[in-house]
Amino acid sequence: MRPFSIAIHGGAGTILKSDMTSDLEQAYARGLEDAVNAGYAVLEEGGSAINAVKAAVVILEDNLLFNAGRGSVFTKKGVQEMDAAIMDGKKLAAGAIAGVRNVRNPIELAAEVMKNSNHVFLSGKGANDFAIKQGVKLEPDEYFFSQFRYDQWKVMRDSDNYSLDHTHQGLEELMKDKKFGTVGAVACDSEGNIAAATSTGGMTNKKYGRIGDSPLIGSGTYANNGTCAISCTGHGEPFICAVAAHDVSAMMEYKNLSLHDAMHEVVMVKLVEMEGEGGMIGVDAQGNISMIFNSAGMYRAMKNSKGDFAVGIYQD
Ligand code: ASP
Numbered sequence: 001m002r003p004f005s006i007a008i009h010g011g012a013g014t015i016l017k018s019d020m021t022s023d024l025e026q027a028y029a030r031g032l033e034d035a036v037n038a039g040y041a042v043l044e045e046g047g048s049a050i051n052a053v054k055a056a057v058v059i060l061e062d063n064l065l066f067n068a069g070r071g072s073v074f075t076k077k078g079v080q081e082m083d084a085a086i087m088d089g090k091k092l093a094a095g096a097i098a099g100v101r102n103v104r105n106p107i108e109l110a111a112e113v114m115k116n117s118n119h120v121f122l123s124g125k126g127a128n129d130f131a132i133k134q135g136v137k138l139e140p141d142e143y144f145f146s147q148f149r150y151d152q153w154k155v156m157r158d159s160d161n162y163s164l165d166h167t168h169q170g171l172e173e174l175m176k177d178k179k180f181g182t183v184g185a186v187a188c189d190s191e192g193n194i195a196a197a198t199s200t201g202g203m204t205n206k207k208y209g210r211i212g213d214s215p216l217i218g219s220g221t222y223a224n225n226g227t228c229a230i231s232c233t234g235h236g237e238p239f240i241c242a243v244a245a246h247d248v249s250a251m252m253e254y255k256n257l258s259l260h261d262a263m264h265e266v267v268m269v270k271l272v273e274m275e276g277e278g279g280m281i282g283v284d285a286q287g288n289i290s291m292i293f294n295s296a297g298m299y300r301a302m303k304n305s306k307g308d309f310a311v312g313i314y315q316d
Contacts (some may be wrong), residue, residue: 072201235277
């Protein structure tokens with residue numbers, strides 16, 4: 001049997017040990033462990049990479065600590081609008097949704113778009129109507145609410161986050177203290193097929209209708225059996241302009257770079273030049289995993305059939 005592996009992330013940003021209580025740190029570590037184990041269990045039973053990334057992301061979406069599904073951040077208008085994408089590297093098939101509300105697991109809706117819509121990307125009301133048609137589970141607004149995200153938004157809601165109002169009490173600290181809680185997973189199954197999935201509430205106080213990199217195929221999410229599967233997290237706008245996930249794939253394909261070297265070039269050189277704070281996780285069809293970020297931290301975990309297992313938050 002070929003080696004199989006999975007990696008997940010729970011967002012990148014200014015995650016500092018000094019801001020963390022040991023209880024909170026443990027809760028994050030447990031959340032990451034649960035998700036990586038759920039995805040790994042699918043692979044261990046001979047399941048596909050696409051089912052493994054979906055299983056891992058569902059667990060992270062259900063966890064209030066992460067900015068995806070339950071616990072998503074609030075928009076400028078004080079509501080939660082979620083984006084997600086999934087891609088199957090074997091078929092080069094993808095499904096994505098943006099600006100959906102009340103969908104319990106946006107990654108399941110993205111998977112429905114991939115399998116059952118004849119389209120790749122649905123947004124807003126059309127995506128929500130498709131969720132109802134497909135019987136994807138919905139929840140009331142209260143289900144998604146978290147006091148922490150609400151307080152974060154209250155500090156920012158009167159500001160324009162693209163031109164900071166430094167006089168607003170607490171805002172400067174909040175903007176400096178950037179944490180992007182998006183979640184994602186990449187996996188390689190025992191047949192050498194790879195897949196990627198990303199799900200997010202986006203960025204706090206984002207403008208009505210703003211779509212980040214996460215659901216954009218090639219920017220925040222990409223998978224191709226010939227190269228790599230990538231899921232990104234960070235400040236979406238530069239990741240979109242860098243076409244970050246596909247750029248890794250292109251460097252592997254056209255320059256013959258390894259997964260690690262291509263990811264390093266994109267995250268530590270190209271994105272840094274564009275002030276694109278964040279990181280990404282990646283896997284290739286041999287099951288090699290890389291997790292690279294240019295921010296202070298990235299919630300992350302990996303597990304493979306060789307017995308390697310790791311959970312991390314800060315730079316090592
Ligand atoms: N990349 C996401 C976005 O810009 C945010 C994140 O990674 O947390 O919507």
